[in-house]
Each structure stands twice: as C-alpha cells, then as structure tokens.
Amino acid sequence: MRMNSSQIKHFDYIFTGTGLASLMTVYKMVLSGKFSDKSILLLDKDSKKTNDRTWSFWEKEQSIWNSIISKKWDSALFANENFKRDLELKPYSYNKINGLDFYNFVFEKISNQPNITFLNEKVTDINELETHVFVGTEENRYTCNYLFNSIYTKAFAESQTKYPVLQQHFLGWFVKTEIEIFNPEQATFMDFSVEQKGNTRFMYVLPTSKSEALVEYTLFSEKFLSKEEYENEIQLYLEKLGINQFEIIEKEQGSIPMTSYPFWKKNTKKVLNIGTAGGWTKASTGYTFRNSDKKSSQLIEFLQNESLKMKDFHKRSRFWFYDLLLLDILYRNNELGCSIFSSLFKKGNPALIFKFLDEETSLIEDFKVILKCPKIPFIKSLFRVIFFRNK
Numbered sequence: 457m458r459m460n461s462s463q464i465k466h467f468d469y470i471f472t473g474t475g476l477a478s479l480m481t482v483y484k485m486v487l488s489g490k491f492s493d494k495s496i497l498l499l500d501k502d503s504k505k506t507n508d509r510t511w512s513f514w515e516k517e518q519s520i521w522n523s524i525i526s527k528k529w530d531s532a533l534f535a536n537e538n539f540k541r542d543l544e545l546k547p548y549s550y551n552k553i554n555g556l557d558f559y560n561f562v563f564e565k566i567s568n569q570p571n572i573t574f575l576n577e578k579v580t581d582i583n584e585l586e587t588h589v590f591v592g593t594e595e596n597r598y599t600c601n602y603l604f605n606s607i608y609t610k611a612f613a614e615s616q617t618k619y620p621v622l623q624q625h626f627l628g629w630f631v632k633t634e635i636e637i638f639n640p641e642q643a644t645f646m647d648f649s650v651e652q653k654g655n656t657r658f659m660y661v662l663p664t665s666k667s668e669a670l671v672e673y674t675l676f677s678e679k680f681l682s683k684e685e686y687e688n689e690i691q692l693y694l695e696k697l698g699i700n701q702f703e704i705i706e707k708e709q710g711s712i713p714m715t716s717y718p719f720w721k722k723n724t725k726k727v728l729n730i731g732t733a734g735g736w737t738k739a740s741t742g743y744t745f746r747n748s749d750k751k752s753s754q755l756i757e758f759l760q761n762e763s764l765k766m767k768d769f770h771k772r773s774r775f776w777f778y779d780l781l782l783l784d785i786l787y788r789n790n791e792l793g794c795s796i797f798s799s800l801f802k803k804g805n806p807a808l809i810f811k812f813l814d815e816e817t818s819l820i821e822d823f824k825v826i827l828k829c830p831k832i833p834f835i836k837s838l839f840r841v842i843f844f845r846n847k
C-alpha cells in the first residue's frame with residue numbers, strides 16, 4: 457500500500473520499528489484471533505530481509521518459536537583462568553535462532569492478514585495529541601489510536617547520570633576450522649580466561665558442528681573498543697584453543713545497553729515503548745529475547761482491557777533493584793565482573809540461576825543465588841544506592 461503525502465491514513469495500532477519486540481507482539485496478536493478487527497501498521501526503515509543478528513536464549517518448555525530454533529545445547533561451559541565447570545542445563549536448554557529465520561517466519565504469518573500493513577519507511581516524527589498519535593515518516597504521515605514504539609533513543613538513558621549505563625558490546629566470527637575441535641553439544645557461556653585489562657571481558661562460543669562455531673569477544677563495560685582489538689582477541693583465543701587454520705564465514709557485531717534506567721516512565725496514555733526502548737532488555741545480562749517473549753504475551757492480555765492506558769502496563773519488581781546493584785558495582789569497578797560471575801557459576805545451581813535471571817524465583821531462592829556472590833561489593837552498593845543515588 458502506498459499513499460500520497462497529502463493523505464493521512466488512520467490505524468488502530470501503529471508499531472514504529474518492526475524488530476523483535478514488535479514482530480513477537482504482532483505474531484501473537486494474529487495467533488490469538490482477538491485483533492482481526494484492528495487495523496495495524498508496521499513501520500521500519502529496514503526491510504528485515506537480512507540476517508542481522510543471532511538470538512540465543514534459554515527455555516524450559518517448547519515454545520511457538522520451536523520450529524525456527526537452529527541449534528539447542530543441554531550443556532554449557534563456564535571458565536576462568538583457574539577453573540572450568542560443565543553446567544548441566546536441564547530442565548532448560550540453550551537455543552539459537554537466526555535473525556532472518558525469525559523475520560521470515562513472522563512475515564509469512566502476517567503477510568496474508570488483510571488488517572496488517574508493513575511499510576519500509578523511516579520514522580521521523582512521533583507526536584501524541586489529545587485524541588490520537590501522529591506519526592511522520594520520510595514519505596508519509598499517519599495517525600493511530602495507540603502507538604507501540606521500539607525505536608531506541610540512545611540519549612534518554614545515556615545522557616543522564618542517575619542510573620549507570622554499561623554496554624554489552626561484542627564482535628564475533630562465525631568460523632569454519634580445518635580440524636574438528638569444537639564440542640557441538642556444549643556452548644561456552646562465559647570464558648573469563650582472557651585478559652581482563654580492568655574490565656569484564658569474556659569469550660562466548662556457540663559451536664554448531666565439530667568444525668563450525670560463532671566465537672564472540674564480549675565486554676560488559678562503558679566504552680567500545682576498536683574493531684582490531686576485538687578481532688585480535690578472537691585470533692588469540694582461537695590460537696589458544698589450537699586453531700590455526702580457519703575460514704571466517706560471517707561476522708556479527710553489536711552492542712546492547714545494560715541499564716536500570718526506567719524507560720517505562722516515557723510511556724503515556726497512548727504510547728507504549730516496547731523492546732529495548734521499553735526496558736525489556738534484562739539490565740544485568742543484555743538478554744532480550746526471553747523477556748520480549750514474556751512481555752509480548754502480557755501485552756496481548758493487557759490490550760484486551762476495556763479501559764486502556766499504556767502507562768499502566770509496566771510493573772516494577774525487586775529484580776529491577778538487584779540489576780541496579782550489579783550494574784552499580786560493574787560501573788564503578790568494572791574489573792569485578794570476573795570474580796562476581798565466577799562465584800555465581802562455580803557452585804551455583806545453573807537451573808536456579810536461569811530461573812533467577814528469568815525473574816521467576818521466590819524470595820528464598822533469590823537469596824540462595826545472591827549469597828553465592830561476593831558480599832562486600834553488594835553491601836557497599838546497597839548503601840550507595842539507598843543513601844547516595846540522588847546526590
């Protein structure tokens with residue numbers, strides 16, 4: 457559908473940004489069968505036809521995404537310079553979905569829905585008015601009753617100082633090796649045996665066969681590195697594993713904001729921020745897929761309320777506060793990441809840690825996990841956050 461610029465077409469719902477969070481939500485709207493009377497417009501500056509990312513996430517039961525999972529692992533490795541631990545993940549599995557498989561899967565479902573329109577247009581303006589929301593793109597203008605925004609505005613979180621903002625930043629190589637060296641049954645979650653250089657730095661490896669893997673150099677820190685620095689570290693790591701002959705099939709680079717900044721305060725009566733822009737990224741880990749899956753299901757329920765006010769969607773939990781403490785520590789003493797994660801994974805029960813990160817543990821279970829971490833930094837951070845954060 458194309459419109460000339462003098463027309464303003466009205467929709468019930470507009471999604472600005474059509475990535476993970478929007479596509480999950482719209483896919484579930486279609487599955488539910490409850491939104492077929494709503495006109496829905498999806499806007500994105502990108503056509504969503506490239507494999508722009510790989511999503512990994514843990515899960516207990518099979519979900520609606522099961523058919524597009526390209527690889528599952530039941531075991532994971534945690535390592536640092538002094539120890540290695542094989543983590544038995546059951547009842548969870550660690551899963552991988554290629555971005556393009558996800559986009560194709562969802563678009564196939566929604567493309568034959570007469571009430572849903574996708575337009576490849578760049579959004580330039582969002583303006584909430586008394587009775588509706590106005591959306592301008594480089595080509596057209598639209599209005600809607602409710603807007604779901606997943607366009608991340610860096611400046612909101614990153615131009616304030618009250619809530620620390622770290623980045624999970626990484627560069628990965630999909631490599632094919634001459635020798636069979638990887639264990640395709642085990643993913644490497646965090647290998648801290650790399651030089652820390654005053655930061656939280658680790659290797660993340662997702663092997664898909666004995667000779668193929670995504671090897672990613674990852675930091676949880678404030679500042680990005682030069683491309684060469686990430687790549688030199690991957691090269692060194694491969695050499696350490698005994699890999700000298702390999703081919704780079706593909707590269708992946710990205711950064712995910714890690715912050716407890718309250719994005720939901722930007723929600724209004726008619727505008728809901730979703731995905732990373734709405735605080736759906738787990739602040740302490742950067743994982744977003746699983747959270748978006750849960751939040752999008754909650755959103756489908758929420759939208760069926762009679763008296764809809766988007767700002768009522770978000771509920772803050774104690775897990776937000778735990779994340780705030782960890783980020784406060786890593787922001788001030790970035791070198792402590794290795795010892796904190798090592799203490800957690802050295803003896804902790806992996807399934808309980810996943811449950812905790814999924815924000816599904818009871819208070820007693822929370823303490824079982826938290827007490828595995830070094831106490832002094834957390835106590836100091838608790839005092840700092842309670843007494844000094846507003847100063």
Ligand SMILES: Cc1cc2nc3c(=O)[nH]c(=O)nc-3n(C[C@H](O)[C@H](O)[C@H](O)COP(=O)(O)OP(=O)(O)OC[C@H]3O[C@@H](n4cnc5c(N)ncnc54)[C@H](O)[C@@H]3O)c2cc1C
Pocket residue numbers: 472473474475476477478499500501502508509510511512513577578579580606607608708709710711712730731732733742743744745746
């Ligand atoms: C390379 C990479 C790997 C990741 N891996 C994992 C992982 O393994 N597990 C995990 O849980 N999380 C991962 N994440 C984090 C997170 O899951 C993703 O960033 C996820 O895509 C966030 O979903 P979203 O809907 O918030 O944003 P996006 O999926 O990025 O969607 C936002 C959309 O907005 C569009 N857009 C932006 N500006 C405009 C504009 N002006 N007009 C129109 N459209 C616009 C973009 O094109 C994009 O399609 C990864 C992130 C990256 C970058």
